[in-house]
Amino acid sequence: xxKQANPLAIGAFLxxxxxxxxxxxxxxxxxxxxxxxxxxxxxxDSALNGLNVGAxxxxxxxxxxxxxxxxxxxxxxxxxxxxxxxxxxxxxxxQDLSVQQSGGHSKKQxxxxxxxxxxxxxxxxxxxxxxxxxxxxxxxxxxSDKPINLVKLDYKNLPELPSVPTTVDEIRNTxxxxxxxxxxxxxxxxxxxxxxxxxxxxxxxxxxxxxKSMAALAKSLQETQRLMSSLNDQIGPLMxxxxxxxxxxxxxxxxxxKELLPVLRAAEQSLNAATKMxxxxxxxxxxxxxxxxxxxxxxxxxxxxxxAARSLKDLTESLERRPESLIYGK
Numbered sequence: 001x002x003k004q005a006n007p008l009a010i011g012a013f014l015x016x017x018x019x020x021x022x023x024x025x026x027x028x029x030x031x032x033x034x035x036x037x038x039x040x041x042x043x044x045d046s047a048l049n050g051l052n053v054g055a056x057x058x059x060x061x062x063x064x065x066x067x068x069x070x071x072x073x074x075x076x077x078x079x080x081x082x083x084x085x086x087x088x089x090x091x092x093x094x095q096d097l098s099v100q101q102s103g104g105h106s107k108k109q110x111x112x113x114x115x116x117x118x119x120x121x122x123x124x125x126x127x128x129x130x131x132x133x134x135x136x137x138x139x140x141x142x143x144s145d146k147p148i149n150l151v152k153l154d155y156k157n158l159p160e161l162p163s164v165p166t167t168v169d170e171i172r173n174t175x176x177x178x179x180x181x182x183x184x185x186x187x188x189x190x191x192x193x194x195x196x197x198x199x200x201x202x203x204x205x206x207x208x209x210x211x212k213s214m215a216a217l218a219k220s221l222q223e224t225q226r227l228m229s230s231l232n233d234q235i236g237p238l239m240x241x242x243x244x245x246x247x248x249x250x251x252x253x254x255x256x257x258k259e260l261l262p263v264l265r266a267a268e269q270s271l272n273a274a275t276k277m278x279x280x281x282x283x284x285x286x287x288x289x290x291x292x293x294x295x296x297x298x299x300x301x302x303x304x305x306x307x308a309a310r311s312l313k314d315l316t317e318s319l320e321r322r323p324e325s326l327i328y329g330k
Contacts, residue, residue: 037088039068040114041158042124042138043151044083046169050136051126057087059140065089067138073155084155087124087138114159118148124163 048070057065069086121144129135140161148162165173204210 037065037090039086039088039158040161041084041086041155042161042163043153044085044124044126044163046126046166048083048085048126048136050128050134051085051138052135055129055135055137057089057138057140062093064093064140073153082151082153084153085124085138086156086158111159114161118150118162120144121146122161123148124161126166 051067051070053067053070055067056063057067065088067085068088069084071084071086073082073084074080075082121142122140123143123146125139125141125143126136127139129137143164146164149164150160150162152160
């Protein structure tokens with residue numbers, strides 16, 4: 001006879017197997033349970049068609065997390081509907097040096113991190129993953145030129161990141177704004193004024209005064225054309241004669257230039273020779289002045305000759321008065 005199975009042992013075996021199975025799933029397939037992810041909430045104004053839970057969250061093209069939750073929140077007092085989207089960011093994919101230095105991810109620290117990123121211009125935007133599927137993903141980027149629009153709704157005590165409209169929404173909003181401005185224009189009054197202006201112009205063109213003015217203008221144009229033709233006929237020969245005179249004058253000047261050039265060269269040579277002769281005469285005059293100076297030898301000789309000539313003159317005059325002195329002496 002077989003022994004009856006112990007229910008306690010069977011239960012313990014099942015509990016142990018379940019524990020081992022859970023541990024294996026968490027270790028090998030559920031490693032995300034051990035990650036301390038940062039969670040933020042973003043409120044989008046545009047439609048969320050194509051955005052699913054698990055959609056990627058990218059920062060400048062690099063996936064750093066996933067969409068964790070999509071829900072609706074209605075404010076019955078104002079009738080507004082909010083669409084909070086909770087995203088999870090993996091710190092291992094987006095490392096913050098300040099968090100590494102301070103250590104820990106408390107609520108206060110997460111709020112401070114969110115405020116720093118907001119001040120730097122970080123905002124969320126919905127972008128299309130594929131035009132075929134129409135799936136969306138959350139794109140985080142720094143839009144410092146865009147205004148910071150925060151709903152400031154406390155959703156599950158999560159820090160909020162601002163959002164910016166999608167490119168399609170911006171185009172649609174711009175088109176709506178232009179359409180509203182066009183609708184505000186007084187189109188009926190503008191159309192009526194244009195019709196009145198066209199009627200006035202039509203009446204003015206069909207009036208007798210306008211027709212007479214057009215005929216007078218055509219006649220004036222014909223007379224002007226005839227006058228211009230006459231001037232061309234008269235000015236043409238004058239221009240030909242002027243061109244001939246200019247050609248002859250240019251030829252004469254060229255010939256005169258050819259004849260004058262040798263004369264100028266000869267005059268230049270004559271001036272050079274005269275300059276050299278003047279320099280030689282100047283040197284000779286300088287030498288004569290030097291020799292005729294009182295302290296020079298030639299000057300002393302000239303003085304002695306003048307004294308001798310004066311003495312000879314006195315002797316001649318004395319003999320003319322008293323020739324007998326040659327015989328008798330004084």
